[in-house]
Amino acid sequence: MMNITGTDFESKVKIIGRTVCFEDILWCGLSGSGIGFHVKAKELKIVMAGDNTTQGEVTEGKARFAIFLNEKRVVDQILEQPEKTFVLFDGDKELEADVRIIKLSECAMSTMGIKKLVLDEDAEIQSLPAKELQIEFIGDSITCGYGIDLEEAETEFETKTEDVMKAYAYQTANLLDADYSMVSFSGYGIISGYTDSGIKQVHQLVPSYYEKVGFSYAKPCNQLELAKVSWDFSKFQPQVVVVNLGTNDDSYCQEEKVKQEEFQKKYAEFLQTIRSNNPKAKILCTLGIMGGRLFPFVEEAVKEYQTKTGDPFIWTMKFDEQLLEDGYVTAYHPTVVTHEKAARKLAQKIRELLQ
Numbered sequence: 495m496m497n498i499t500g501t502d503f504e505s506k507v508k509i510i511g512r513t514v515c516f517e518d519i520l521w522c523g524l525s526g527s528g529i530g531f532h533v534k535a536k537e538l539k540i541v542m543a544g545d546n547t548t549q550g551e552v553t554e555g556k557a558r559f560a561i562f563l564n565e566k567r568v569v570d571q572i573l574e575q576p577e578k579t580f581v582l583f584d585g586d587k588e589l590e591a592d593v594r595i596i597k598l599s600e601c602a603m604s605t606m607g608i609k610k611l612v613l614d615e616d617a618e619i620q621s622l623p624a625k626e627l628q629i630e631f632i633g634d635s636i637t638c639g640y641g642i643d644l645e646e647a648e649t650e651f652e653t654k655t656e657d658v659m660k661a662y663a664y665q666t667a668n669l670l671d672a673d674y675s676m677v678s679f680s681g682y683g684i685i686s687g688y689t690d691s692g693i694k695q696v697h698q699l700v701p702s703y704y705e706k707v708g709f710s711y712a713k714p715c716n717q718l719e720l721a722k723v724s725w726d727f728s729k730f731q732p733q734v735v736v737v738n739l740g741t742n743d744d745s746y747c748q749e750e751k752v753k754q755e756e757f758q759k760k761y762a763e764f765l766q767t768i769r770s771n772n773p774k775a776k777i778l779c780t781l782g783i784m785g786g787r788l789f790p791f792v793e794e795a796v797k798e799y800q801t802k803t804g805d806p807f808i809w810t811m812k813f814d815e816q817l818l819e820d821g822y823v824t825a826y827h828p829t830v831v832t833h834e835k836a837a838r839k840l841a842q843k844i845r846e847l848l849q
Contacts, residue, residue: 495537495612495613495614495615496612496613496614496615496617497610497611497612498610498611498612498613498619499518499519499609499610500515500516500517500518500519500520500607500608500609500610501515501518503515503520503529503608506531506619506620506621507529507530507531507611507619507621507622508529508530508531508621508622508623508624509529509729510526510527510528510529510530510594510596510673510674510675511524511525511526511527511528511597511674511675511676512524512527512675512677512707512708512725512730513527513528513529513707514707514718514720514723516714516715516718517714517715518609519543519607519608519609519714519715520607520608521545521605521606521607521714521718521720522559522597522605522606522607522608523597523601523605523707523708523709523710523720524597524600524601524675524676524677524678524707524708525597525598525599525600525601525637525638525639525656525658525676525678526596526597526658526659526663526664526674526675526676527596527597527675527676528559528594528595528596528597528608529594529595529608530592530593530594530595530621530622531592531593531611531619531620531621531622532590532591532592532593532619532620532621532622533590533591533593533613533617533618533619534588534589534590534617534618534619535583535588535589535613535614535616535617535618535619536583536585536586536587536588536589536614536616536617537583537584537585537612537613537614537617538581538582538583538589538593538611538612538613538617539579539580539581539582539611539612539613540561540579540580540582540595540608540611540612541577541578541579541580541608541609541610541611541612542559542573542577542578542579542580542606542607542608542609543576543577543606543607543608543609543714544556544557544573544574544575544576544577544578544606544607545557545604545605545606545607545710545712545713545714545715545716546712546713546716547603547604547712548573548574548575548576549576549716555603555604555653555711555712556572556573556574556603556604556653557572557573557597557599557603557604557605557606557653558570558571558572558573558597558598558599558653558654558656558657559571559573559595559596559597559598559599559606560595560596560598560659561580561582561593561594561595561596562592562593562594562595562596563582563591563592563593564591564592565592568582570598572653572654573604573606577609579612585614592622594622595608596658596659597658598639598656598657598658598659599638599653599654599656599657599658600635600638600640600653600656600658600678600679600680601678601679601708601709601710601720602679602680602709602710602711603653603710603711603712604653604710604712605708605710605712605714605720607714607715624673625671625672625673626671626672627670627671627672627673627733627734627848628672628673628674628675628730628731628732628733628734629666629667629670629672629673629674629675629732629733629734629735629736629844630674630675630676630677630730630732630734630735630736630772630775631663631666631667631674631675631676631677631678631736631738632677632678632700632704632735632736632737632738632739632768633663633676633677633678633700633736633737633738633739634678634679634680634681634682634683634700634738634739634741634742635678635679635680635681635741635742635827636661636662636738636741636783636784636827636828637658637661637662637663637676637678637738638656638658638661638676638678638679638680639656639657639658639659639660639661639664639833640656640680640823640824640825640827641655641656641823641824641825641827642655642656642657642660642661642823642827642828642829642830642833643655643656643657643660643823644823644824645821645822645823645829646823646824647822647823647824647825647826649824649825650824650825651680651824651825655823655824658676658678660830660833661833662783662828662833662834662836662837662840663676663678663736663738663837664676665833665834665837666736666837666840666841666844668837669837669838669841670841670844670845673730675730675732677700677703677704677708678700679698679700679703679709681695681698681742682698682699682700682739682742683695683698683699683700683739683740683741683742683743683746684699684700684701684739684740684743684757684760684761684764685699685743685746685747685753685756685757685760686698686699686742686743686745686746686747687699687742688742688745689745689746690745692746694746695742695746698742700739700764701760701763701764701767703721704764704767704768704771705724705725705727705767705771706720706721706722706723706724706725707720707721707723707724707725708720708721709721727771727772731772731774731775732772732775733774733775733776733848734775734776734777734778734844734847734848735768735772735775735776735777735778736778736780736840736844737764737765737768737777737778737779737780738780738781738783738813739761739781740757740761740781740788740789740791740792741781741783741784741785743757743788744785744787744788747787747788749787754788754791755791757788757791757795758791758792758794758795758798759795759798761779761791761792761795762795762796762798762799762802765777765779765795765796765799765808766799766803769803769805775807776807776808776809776847776848777807777808777809778808778809778810778811778840778843778844778847779792779795779796779808779809779810779811780792780810780811780812780813780840781812781813782812782813782814782815783813783814783815783816783828783832783836784815784816784826784827784828785815786812786813786815789810789812792810793810796808796809796810809843809847811839811840811843813836813839813840814835814836814839816828816829816832817832820832820835
C-alpha cells in the first residue's frame with residue numbers, strides 16, 4: 495500500500511486555504527480549508543483526525559466537513575471520533591477522479607485533521623491545478639455560512655447547520671472560477687465582536703488573528719494552538735482581497751459617533767496590515783448584507799487610508815440588505831437565496847476591477 499501523510503501533502507496535493515502540518519497531520523481550521531487532488535487508483539482511503547472536541551460530549555462544536563468525488567458530495571459529516579477512515583475506492587477496479595476534502599464549519603469551534611491517504615501501490619496521484627485567479631475573503635459569520643442549513647430565525651447555532659460552500663464568498667469564487675482562502679470568524683469585528691450588552695468584546699477581533707493560521711478554542715493533537723502559528727503569506731498571494739467586516743461592530747457602535755469613528759480609525763489601520771501582506775492585491779471593502787449602518791465609516795476609512803498611503807488599488811461596495819421575502823436562517827442570518835444574490839453582485843464588481 496501507498497501511504498501519503500501530512501508532510502507529503504504539499505508536494506502531492508493542492509492545499510486549499512490556510513492549513514498547518516503538525517505531528518504529520520494536515521490541520522484545517524478556517525472555513526473552506528482542505529485539499530484537492532486527482533487520483534487514478536483501485537483503492538483510496540482517507541483517514542481523518544479529530545481534535546480535542548472529539549474526546550468530550552459536546553456535539554454542537556465539532557467540525558463539519560465534506561468529501562467530493564468529481565464535484566459530487568459523497569461524504570458530509572460531523573467529525574465525532576479522534577480518527578475515522580473513509581473508503582472511497584474499494585479495490586475492485588481502477589477508478590479515476592478529482593477529490594476534494596473541505597472543512598464546512600468554522601475555525602473557532604473546532605478543527606479537522608487530514609491524517610493520510612491510503613492507496614494501492616500502482617495508484618497515481620497529483621495536485622489539482624492552480625486557477626488563474628486567487629481571492630482572499632476576510633469576514634465574519636456571513637462569510638462562514640452561519641446556520642445556513644436551518645431556515646428558522648429563532649434558533650441557536652450548531653456547526654452541523656454551517657456550510658461555507660453555500661455562502662456568498664465561496665459562491666463568488668465559483669462564479670469567477672477562482673482559488674480562494676477564507677479568514678472568517680462568527681461574531682468577530684474590527685473593534686468589537688458581537689454584543690447585546692453594550693460591552694465591547696475585544697477578544698473577538700479579526701485583526702488579532704489575520705496574520706495567524708487561525709484561532710480556535712479547540713486544540714489539534716490536544717496541544718496545538720492555531721493562534722500561535724504565523725501564516726506564511728507567500729503561500730497564497732491573491733489578486734483580490736475582499737473585506738466584509740462591520741456587522742458585529744455595529745452591535746457595539748450603534749448610533750454613537752465616538753464609537754463609529756473608532757471603528758473607522760481601526761479599519762484604516764487594518765487596511766495597512768492587509769496591504770503589507772498582500773502588496774499586489776486589489777482590495778475591496780464591503781458591508782451591508784445584514785445592515786449597512788457602518789458602511790459610510792468603511793468608506794471614510796478607505797479615504798483615510800488612501801490619503802495616508804496614496805494606494806490607488808482599493809475600493810468599496812455596499813451589498814444589498816437581505817429581504818424578508820428571502821427568509822432568514824439561524825439568528826436572522828442570510829439564506830442561500832440572499833447569499834446567491836450577494837455572490838452575483840460581488841462577482842460582477844470583481845470582474846470590473848480586473849478589467
